[in-house]
Amino acid sequence: MKSSRPGDTGQQQSPGMPALEQVVAAMRQAWGHDLAAFEPGFLLRSLSNRPAFASADAESYSRRLATDRTEADALLRSLQVSFSEFFRNPTAFALLEQHILPDLAGQERVSRGDEIRIWSAGCATGQEVWSLAILLDEMRRALERPIPYRIIGTDIGEADLGFASAGVYSVASVAKVRVGQLEACFSRQLDTYAIVPRLHANVSFSHHDLLDARASAPAASIYGGFDVVFCSNVLLYYRAETQRLILDRLLRSLAPAGYLIVDDTERQAVGRHRGLRALVPAPSVFQKVN
Ligand SMILES: C[S@@+](CC[C@H](N)C(=O)[O-])C[C@H]1O[C@@H](n2cnc3c(N)ncnc32)[C@H](O)[C@@H]1O
Structure with a gap:
């Protein structure tokens, strides 16, 4: 979706065109x-929150957007809602x-050393x-054997990726993490909790745009083939047609029965969407079907 091509529109917006x-x-x-x-609806709400939009008519705001890179960037940033929580x-x-990860860990290919592959998009x-x-990590300790x-x-969001990869969180943001998990997987540093180095070894973060038609999986994964793909609180910001394009790509990135x-x-x-069936009793969890 992104391009760094600056410039003028070269065209007047029609006054009759909706905002x-x-x-x-x-x-x-x-x-x-x-x-x-x-x-x-989301686009209009985000626009209405821009002071420059609220204080001008759509035509003059659009003219401003075409030349004011700072306002254009601010509008784009307001469309990237990055709230998240543990669990x-x-x-x-x-x-x-209780089911999916133990089942994957029990597969013969995993006991032979093949990795369980997970993507959080x-x-x-x-x-x-x-x-x-x-x-x-908990499962690995409970089973007392390595789980690749x-x-x-x-x-x-580059800034968010940097934050994610540092893995350091406030006391308030770890409120939903169980005490045993906090003790085993974080180290306390004054007012923050930092993910222990052991967990960093199996995790990586990188830039990938889900709207990029050239790739259905992140470059870091080489080929996709994911056992689990999380794409949570992302689709709701896009219109139905875009959701379908994203879902097509995610489906391609999934391993059979992923x-x-x-x-x-x-x-x-x-x-x-074709090719996915909802699991009961967790209707937001789907499995790939052929
Ligand atoms: C509300 S957060 C969701 C975080 C997490 N998945 C969760 O459910 O807690 C939405 C994230 O999706 C990212 N996002 C939106 N459009 C995207 C796209 N086209 N490609 C990749 N990430 C995108 C945003 O930058 C933002 O960080």
């Missing part, structure tokens, strides 16, 4: 960003802990990735 269309056209023509991919979707994490500040690493695994977290996990609010969009 959203004028803004979308200006951002596309001036900077090469396709805001039409976003869910219109955010309790039902999905319970299913992972749109990982923001990394809590989803580290929640998974905590579960796998690799978790790749990706996002388009799992796709979204947020409860996104399950209807995924449920309509």
Whole structure:
């Protein structure tokens, strides 16, 4: 979606064009960003929160967007909601802990040394990735045998990726982490909790844009083939057509019978997609079917 091509639109926006269309056209023509991919209600709410939009008519705001890189960047940043939490979707994490991860760990290929491969797509500040690493580390200690695994977290927010990879969180943000997990997987440093080095060994973070038509899996994964893909609280920001494109790519990145996990609010969009079936009793967890 991103391009660094600066410049003027070279075109006047039509005064009769609805506000959203004028803004979308200006951002596309001036900077090469396709805001039409976003869910219109979310786009309009984000725009309304920009003081420069609220205090001008759509036509003059669109003209400003075409030449003011700072405003264009600020608008783009406001479309990247990066809130996250440890163990955010309790039902999905319970299913992972009690069934999916033990089943994967019990597979013969894993006992031969093949890695369990997990991708957190749109990982923001990394809590989803580290929640998974905590579960796998607990399982490894409980089974008293090595469980080879690799978790790749990706996002388009460079600052968030840096934060995620540092793995240092405030006391408030680890509130949903069990005491035993806190003791085993974090080290306390004054007012923060830092993920222990042991967990970093199996985890990596990199840039990957889910709207990039050239790749259905992050470059760091080489070929995809993921046993589990988390894409949670990402699809809801996009319009139905974009959701379908993203889901097609995620489906391609999954290994046969692999799992796709979204947020409860996104399950209807995924449920309509061919090639995936919802697991009961966790309707936001889907399994790839042929
Ligand atoms: C609300 S956070 C979700 C974090 C985490 N998955 C969770 O559920 O807690 C949404 C994240 O998706 C990322 N995102 C949005 N569009 C994306 C895209 N096209 N490619 C990759 N990441 C994207 C945003 O940058 C943001 O960090």
